Amino acid sequence: MSRRCELTGKGPMVGNNVSHANNKTKRRFLPNLNDVSLMSEALGRTFSLKVSASALRTVDHRGGLDSYLLSTRDGELSDTALKIKRDVQKAVATA
DSSP states (O other), rough: OOOTTTTTTTOOOOEEETTTTEEEEEEEOOOOEEEEEEETTTTTTEEEEEEEEHHHHHHHHHSSSHHHHHSSSSGGGGGHHHHHHHHHHHHHHHO
């Protein structure tokens, strides 16, 4: 199980712990991931995703999962989010 956001693709970063004596040791900065169920209005079903807290705030700000996916470029989305986006686009086109 990777520690990666399924909407944005945000993952761990590496850096250093720096002591008072300026000693440096490697460390990892992990994203703040939460298991959430997001509702798709166009598809009428929920999706269980591992989403970072910042992505969750962005989804709320843009007005839900469907509008977030439709307004985001494909290059910024992960593979899971791209599959959901294609399904939403088909549902919106037929409606």
